[in-house]
Each structure stands twice: as structure tokens, then as C-alpha cells.
Amino acid sequence: ERYAKDGEVAFLLEPNLKEGLGGLRDIHALHWAVMAGLELSLEDRTQLVRCNEELLKIRVALHRHNARANEILRLEDQAPVAQLCGYASDDALMASLAEVGREVAWIADEAWARLDPPANRSPIPQPLAPGVQLINGEVRLDDEVNIADDPTLLLRVATAAARLRARIDRESLNRLGELSPVWPDPWPAGASDDLVALLLEGASAIPVLESLDQRNLIVRVLPEWAPVRSKPQRNAFHRFTVDRHLWETVANAAELVDRVARPDLLVLGALFHDLGKGYPGDHTEVGVELFHTIGARMGLSESDQNIIRLLIQHHLLLADTATRRDLSDDATISMVARELETTVVLDLLHALTESDSLATGPSAWSQWKSELVSLLVDRSRHVLGGGDVDEILWRLFPDASVLELMAAGDIAIRTEKDRVTVVSPDKPGTFSKVSGVLSLYNMDVLGAEAHSDEQGMAASEFRVASQFGDIDWNPIVSNLQLALSGRLALDSRLADRAANARPRRATSAVAPAAPAVRFDDSASSNATFIEVRAPDMVGVLHRITKAIADLGLDIRHARVLTLGSEVVDSFYVRESGGGKVVDQVYKDEISRAILHALTRN
Secondary structure, eight states: OHHHHHOBTTTOSSOBTTTSBTSHHHHHHHHHHHHTTOOOOHHHHHHHHHHHHHHHHHHHHHHHHHTSOOOBOOHHHHHHHHHHHTOSSHHHHHHHHHHHHHHHHHHHHHHHHHHSOOTTOOSSOEEEETTEEEETTEEEEOTTOOGGGOTTHHHHHHHHHHHHTOEEOHHHHHHHHHHOOOOOSSOOTTHHHHHHHHHTTGGGHHHHHHHHHHTTOHHHHOGGGGGGTTOOOOBSSOOSOHHHHHHHHHHHHHTTGGGSSOHHHHHHHHHHTTGGGGSSSOHHHHHHHHHHHHHHHHTOOHHHHHHHHHHHHTTTHHHHHHHHSOTTSHHHHHHHHHHHOSHHHHHHHHHHHHHHHHHHOGGGOOHHHHHHHHHHHHHHHHHHTTOOGGGGOOOSSSOHHHHHHHHHTSOEEEEOSSEEEEEEEOOTTHHHHHHHHHHHTTEEEEEEEEEEOTTSEEEEEEEEEETTSSOOHHHHHHHHHHHHTTOSOHHHHHHHHHHHOOOOOOOBSSOOOOOEEEEETTSOSSSEEEEEEEEOOTTHHHHHHHHHHHTTOEEEEEEEEEETTEEEEEEEEEOTTSOOOOOHHHHHHHHHHHHHHHHOO
16 A cells, blocks of 8 residues: 555655655665564675665655655755755766665565465476476576576576566576676577567566666676666656656557567567666667667668667557547658558557557557557558548547537537536637637646637647546636637736746756757648647747737647657648748748747746
């Protein structure tokens, strides 16, 4: 119950130093258990003393900084606490804390498992593999096994433990740690298959991998693993360190192998997709370059290496495209099909996208996102199968009911639990007025789409969430009607709300970048694509879309994405005459207007 409430010290963005798994409470519980007769090795006791000192040092610094007792190391406190503790940076503090939390959690898990052994344990040895047995519910190595001459032995032991959901006994784990050699280049024959077999065990492989990592065995297989080991990802989206995120992605992927033609490439792509995060530079580009070396060392065929490199290179492609681009635009579908080349890669990337998102955190995957990604995949598969892209470019929005409202030619507002649809004459600024009213009522816009027809009508749909729970739409609808009829002082009201708004707590250790505007002329065949990145603030979508409207542009389609403290908004726009924006001077003015709207007080 405590772990469910307070999470794990090693993996949380804002860990509870006392109550979290791997925190001070676990150290104290182990201490009292030892006093009551629990046997812990000298090595474990020494490690617990070290971890206790480290956690206490951080906790005392936190109390000093806040001038009060507090157990949760908040994001805004991490830099000053790091300075008080003598760390070079807050990143160094959190990396050390992750290491300590994992060490304590592993010792605690191992100790409590000995107090509560498997009910079906038996002292009679059960052979599992050459030199590997199951005894008393634990996987053990035979005494005569020559570990130094058999690099892949550790994978056979690990796979047996994962398959049986058993622990590797402590003595065997220590022997592996002392005697296992660094893997050669190239790997021994069959070693890649052994790795795949372990990864395909899914979630049951994670505690086994943690055990191997406690004895520094992972880096003997993959030296490139060292920089991602216990590396924190310090934002609200990633709940795990980089290495644990990769293992969780693999576990999720193992559940989806029936959806792909090559399960082996799926789990390998999952294992390596974020490996570049441990190195300087763009993690995707670095990851692709790393796998040039790793894939050859593993002995994979060139075609298999190429597929995994494509998965690494494009592991964000489906999610980013589905949530930021117009899926009814032929250029969008053609681009995805061109990049992925085959339906085999498309299906692998679809499964990897879902696995990666689920491992990232609860905010990274939703039914809405799943539906968009599936639609993109289905349309891309049609093109990769030789179909005509024009055959599948029907829209999700507007649907038949919205088209009927547009045909009526009047203002209409329709609400559902988490969305509002607005139909009105297509006048400049309509989209910005709707977004502004939603901001007045503290609505977080999760996504938005816009559409206009040739008859002078416009429709927009906004998916929203409220921090206060269920949404009372009545006052919002009333103010939408006033705003659309020009009878609401919207800018003044938004300014008042911004002046009185409480500052938002940081959700990332990295401060949001300065606002930026990007044009992409290749993203659409009939509209200009504009992407705007900016810090999230009161009325940010209203500011952007008002600037666009003031310059006479028609928003044909829009996607709105909020990533913690940053927004990434995408717009497909046309000039008032219906064409793309081709004049560079005009583009510069559009960019200038948007940036001014975002930076003015």
C-alpha cells in the first residue's frame, strides 16, 4: 500500500525520500528485521549504511532549504539541494538518488523474498539448462560450470529465471558477477537468439535484468549501456530512468508480438530505441549510429540491422505525425509510407509506438492518441500495399452531424463530456475566440481541429480537460455565444485572468525553450504548415490564432498538443484567396506577429 501511494525513489521525478520504495523507511525496516534475526550479508549491510547516509544527507539538505520537514524532493528544490549536498548539478543529484534507490529496493526485495519463499519450492534439483538447475524455488548454477569460458551462460540463467518467475540465487549471481567475461566482438553464435529469448519473456524479465545489473553484467554484454544506467529523465512524462524505460518498453512489446511478422526485431527495437539518450547530441541520430556498431557485433543480417535502424530513427514518427499533422492530407500519408518503406516496418513501428508510449507514462498514451495512430497506420498500409492515397482521405472531423450543422448556416454549439464543437460563419478570429473563452474557464486544451467549407462556414472541435473534474458547460456556452457575436471583451478578461493566475509548478528540469515558429511547405499539398512551440501560459492558443487571423489567414486544420510546460501547436493555413503562403516576406511577417503575441506582457 505504501509503495502504491509513494512510488519508487529511483524512478519518480519527485521522489518521497522516506516512504518511497528504496527510501529510508525500507532501510529502517531492514535494520529492525536484522535485529529480530534476519540474516543480511556484510556486503548488503555495508551498502545499506552507505545508502542511508546518502539519503539522510539529501533529506537534511531538503529540510534546510525549505526550513521545514518535507519528504518529497520537488523539482524546484532539486537544484538548491544539489548545491547544498555538493553535487555538480541537479542531474548529478538525481542520478545518484536513482542509484541509491535501486540498491535499497533490490536488497529489500531479496531479503523479503527469503522470508517468504515460493510455496512449491523443492530441494530436489530440477535441470533447466546445461549447468543450470532450480532448487528451492531459485535458479542456481552447478558448482562445476566454467563461467569464464561461456559468455552466454548468464542469458540462459536469466531466461530460465524469467520464465519461471524465480530469483537467481545469491551465490550464483555473485559468481556470474565475478567470473562472467566481457562479450567478444562478434558475439558467439546464437547469442542474439538468447538475448531475444530473454526479452520475449516480457515483464517477468525486468526483475531478472535488475539483478544482472546489480552485478554490472549488462554492460559486459552491451558496453554502450553504461551511460543510460540509472539516468533520470527529468520531466513529467517519463516515470522511469532511461534503462528502466527501455526494459518496460520491451515488456510492453512482448505483449504485442502477435501483431507483427518479426517479434525478434520488435523487442530488439524496443531495447535500443532510446539508447542514444545516454550520449551528447540528438538521441535518435546517436542511437542509429550506435546500432551500426551493435548490430554488426550481434551478427544480425544487414536487412535486419536496417529494419532496427529504421525503428530507432522513426520511433517518434507515428505519434508525432498522428497528433500534429492532418491525416486527411495526402502529403502526410505519402510521407509516412515513403519513410517506412514496407508494411513489415509499419506494423513493427506501430507496436513499438504503443509500447514506448505506455512505458513513458499515463499522459503519453490515450484512446484519442491510439485512434489517431491506428488511422495513420491503416492509411499508410493502404498506400504501401499499392493503393491510391486519394481513396482513403476521408476525415474524422467534421463528421456527418457537423456537416449538417454547417449546412444550416447558423451558429451552433454542441458539447460532450470532454469536448465542444462550434459551428459559425467563417470569419477571421473565430478559432481564437473559442480558444480564448475556454481559457477563461481554466480548460486545458488537449487537442483541436478546425475545418472550413466553400460555403463560408467554419467548424472547430476542442478536446479539453478540467483540473476541477466534470465540466459545467452552461456558462462556457453562454460566453461562447457572446464572443462569437462580438459582445464579450475577451482580451481584457484574459488579461485579468493571466494577472491573477497562480504560477504553474515546473514539470521538467529543463526550462521551456523560447517561442519558435517553423514553416514546412512539404507537409501539405494545398496548405501551408506552421508549427509553433511556446511555453504554456494563459490564453496561449488564443494569442497564436488571433495573430494568424489578424494577418488574413484561414486556419483549415489545427492540432494542439500540450507537453507539460510547453505547447506544440500545428496549423494548416491558406491565404484569404485559398492558396498556400509562398511569399517569404509574408512568412516572416506571420512569424513576427506570432512571436510578438507570445512575448508581449
